[in-house]
Amino acid sequence: xxxxxxxxxxxxxxxxxxxxxxxxxxxxxxxxxxxxxxxxxxxxxxxxxxxxxxxxxxxxxxxxxxxxxxxxxxxxxxxxxxxxxxxxxxxxxxxxxxxxxxxxxxxxxxxxxxxxxxxxxxxxxxxxxxxxxxxxxxxxxxxxxxxxxxxxxxxxx
Amino acid sequence: xxxxxxxxxxxxxxxxxxxxxxxxxxxxxxxxxxxxxxxxxxxxxxxxxxxxxxxxxxxxxxxxxxxxxxxxxxxxxxxxxxxxxxxxxxxxxxxxxxxxxxxxxxxxxxxxxxxxxxxxxxxxxxxxxxxxxxxxxxxxxxxxxxxxxxxxxxxxxxxxxxxxxxxxxxxxxxxxxxxxxxxxxxxxxxxxxxxxxxxxxxxxxxxxxxxxxxxxxxxxxxxxxxxxxxxxxxxxxxxxxxxxxxxxxxxxxxxxxxxxxxxxxxxxxxxxxxxxxxxxxxxxxxxxxxxxxxxxxxxxxxxxxxxxxxxxxxxxxxxxxxxxxxxxxxxxxxxxxxxxxxxxxxxxxxxxxxxxxxxxxxxxxxxxxxxxxxxxxxxxxxxxxxxxxxxxxxxxxxxxxxxxxxxxxxxxxxxxxxxxxxxxxxxxxxxxxxxxxxxxxx
Ligand SMILES: Cc1cc2nc3c(=O)[nH]c(=O)nc-3n(C[C@H](O)[C@H](O)[C@H](O)COP(=O)(O)O)c2cc1C
Ligand code: FES
Numbered sequence: 251x252x253x254x255x256x257x258x259x260x261x262x263x264x265x266x267x268x269x270x271x272x273x274x275x276x277x278x279x280x281x282x283x284x285x286x287x288x289x290x291x292x293x294x295x296x297x298x299x300x301x302x303x304x305x306x307x308x309x310x311x312x313x314x315x316x317x318x319x320x321x322x323x324x325x326x327x328x329x330x331x332x333x334x335x336x337x338x339x340x341x342x343x344x345x346x347x348x349x350x351x352x353x354x355x356x357x358x359x360x361x362x363x364x365x366x367x368x369x370x371x372x373x374x375x376x377x378x379x380x381x382x383x384x385x386x387x388x389x390x391x392x393x394x395x396x397x398x399x400x401x402x403x404x405x406x407x
Numbered sequence: 408x409x410x411x412x413x414x415x416x417x418x419x420x421x422x423x424x425x426x427x428x429x430x431x432x433x434x435x436x437x438x439x440x441x442x443x444x445x446x447x448x449x450x451x452x453x454x455x456x457x458x459x460x461x462x463x464x465x466x467x468x469x470x471x472x473x474x475x476x477x478x479x480x481x482x483x484x485x486x487x488x489x490x491x492x493x494x495x496x497x498x499x500x501x502x503x504x505x506x507x508x509x510x511x512x513x514x515x516x517x518x519x520x521x522x523x524x525x526x527x528x529x530x531x532x533x534x535x536x537x538x539x540x541x542x543x544x545x546x547x548x549x550x551x552x553x554x555x556x557x558x559x560x561x562x563x564x565x566x567x568x569x570x571x572x573x574x575x576x577x578x579x580x581x582x583x584x585x586x587x588x589x590x591x592x593x594x595x596x597x598x599x600x601x602x603x604x605x606x607x608x609x610x611x612x613x614x615x616x617x618x619x620x621x622x623x624x625x626x627x628x629x630x631x632x633x634x635x636x637x638x639x640x641x642x643x644x645x646x647x648x649x650x651x652x653x654x655x656x657x658x659x660x661x662x663x664x665x666x667x668x669x670x671x672x673x674x675x676x677x678x679x680x681x682x683x684x685x686x687x688x689x690x691x692x693x694x695x696x697x698x699x700x701x702x703x704x705x706x707x708x709x710x711x712x713x714x715x716x717x718x719x720x721x722x723x724x725x726x727x728x729x730x731x732x733x734x735x736x737x738x739x740x741x742x743x744x745x746x747x748x749x750x751x752x753x754x755x756x757x758x759x760x761x762x763x764x765x766x767x768x769x770x771x772x773x774x775x776x777x778x779x780x781x782x783x784x785x786x787x788x789x790x791x792x793x794x795x796x797x798x799x800x801x802x803x804x805x806x807x808x809x810x811x812x813x814x815x816x817x818x819x820x821x822x823x824x825x826x827x828x829x830x831x832x833x834x835x836x837x838x839x840x841x842x843x844x845x846x847x848x849x
Contacts, residue, residue: 263429266535270596271597274596277538279579279580279595280579307468311596311598314599314755315581316579316580317538317539317575317579334742335657335658335729335832338657338731338733338734339659358611371498372498372502374506374537376408376500376501376503377655377656377663377685378409378503379657387625388409390409
């Protein structure tokens, strides 16, 4: 499998940080997912070989972490927080607005593959609620019109 | 990224460099950066621990354990390497402060971790950053690389003859990984399943070596204690509760934001003066005082000094510093449901009381809020929660149970108002029962 040079450089360096190889597994799965779009069978096999683990072991670890997925999703993953601070400030309305506008539900992906939608737990933006993340970018202090502007921005990208 | 706020009552210690560009190493040096670690290098390790003990610094991650005491549990001699592990998994709902520290003062976290290492005889530290915080992990990685570049980390730091390494590490989405033993599992490349204690991490931690685990804010406080002195820091707070802390104000307040206030600051004042009171001219119904796992206060119970001991005496916990205000238009049954839905989702499933208890309460409250509740469900929910308390493998079960018990106790009338198929009195059009039932599918 080929990953980017940046991935390989980081991987090689990280291996020197720990007494055991498998310690790099969790962050590496996420970086691999960022490149491939999801944790594919190839990624699992590749990391298992590199870290001297069984594929079952890698799968077992992977399935624990909510950010790791085994199927492709949209180019922009819209993650709407509805936890306590956000729900008090309209997070649920944002979620249902996105669902309506994109025509998809929780963990759904639009037919053109542009957007996915996910209801997520607290993302650490409680004082700036309601908040969302699109991929890794935060958008905070939202309301429905601002949400539309955010989505318009990504749709044009 | 996130907006900074300020209030005249703030005492800026940990947030002193916020907004001043201190993620840049030269700027950090202009602002007294890396002086504390040099001071610590000239001290005996026992004296560092003594100074931190004197400061009455208590863990900012949730439990409030005295930091100096924790450090003193690490054995002097150890066949296995010792480690420092900085807990930056920040995911207790209502908490968004470590994020600001990572963004605005990453070198303070590095410096705090090195000083902790010098105190306990560790020569390696890991800084764990939750997976969602990608931009912060990049800031942290750059800060670490810059510090190596100047010889502040690596071989022979500051010409002291001591080698010290600091590494960053990243998560991939899991609240439970913030629990200290699950955090170590995750760093070792495994599922975040908690470990049985004892042995405690200070004795048997990462790869079997003694490990000090501290929250980001705890470690970021340490350099200030080294420079200002333990006594100065202790005097900022109340007896046995030293210093200031970052309070994350959220919910129905006019001026939400992260404010640094002395420990012991009055909660009522925090909400009405610092937070600017309740939005829309409505009145306050309840407050979550320290993150979603802490028992709630009713509006008439908030004349409390916000330090660990006073909040405990008032029946809750200072927790992680997340203060969420809830107005009189909020349905507390729905709020309880949202809390338990979170803990059910995050339970690692390892132990039965937590896995089954959270699921059962979630199902009961879902049905209840949708109008299908029976009177006996109210007591059943409380009974289930009470039977999780103290009976789970790690404190996640307690974290789930405590707020639920307090909501049932303090807002029983709201549960009763949902009985006999009556729709939620606070439901807005279109969101009542139908909107909630799909939650069962999650
Ligand atoms: C379920 C659970 C989640 C936790 N999450 C965090 C967290 O995100 N960050 C944190 O610093 N501590 C968290 N803690 C507390 C840690 O277990 C630990 O007490 C803390 O990191 C110790 O650092 P301190 O003494 O500096 O507070 C959590 C505890 C539990 C039970
Ligand atoms: S509750 Fe939504 S970001 Fe914390």
